[in-house]
Amino acid sequence: MSDLTSSLSSELRTRVREIVADVLEVPADELVEDKSLEDLGADSLMAIEIFSRFERQLGIRIPQEELTELEDLRTAYDLVARHQPSAEAAGV
Template sequence: MSVTTAARDERLVAIKAIVCDILEIEEDEVSEVSLFKEDHDADSLRAIEILAALEKEFGIVINQTELPRMVNLKGVYEVVSEPAGW
């Protein structure tokens, strides 16, 4: 496993923990592509909570216009990676 793969996995674990905590679901219930709204009953308020928690955790600013991309873990990772410079 390369350093970048390990770093990505580590970040994904942190993101997943935040998302699961806010959505009040078990980590094994969410996959990288399961949809927050459709599969886990998330609402727009939860999405904003996730965005705020990610900003705090990673010390970044995420524009709220990115919320439509944050539909699953893969999308969240991509949104977070841009301002974080990953």
């Protein structure tokens, strides 16, 4: 697990997993961190939908050029962690 991923709460990791599973139409328990999303049937349109849901449901903004980084659940966690507002920036 990367330092970024370890900064995600278990609740946020669960939400990321659920979003990815919903878009791919697979049970969330079938998603393991290092299994390729492509192996689960993901295509580029599904990757765009995953990004869109991250933005709408998690309130984050991920640049489109980072779309190619989405390879598996681990990279999804990293992308979300990288773009979530930090507690320090929020004044918490």
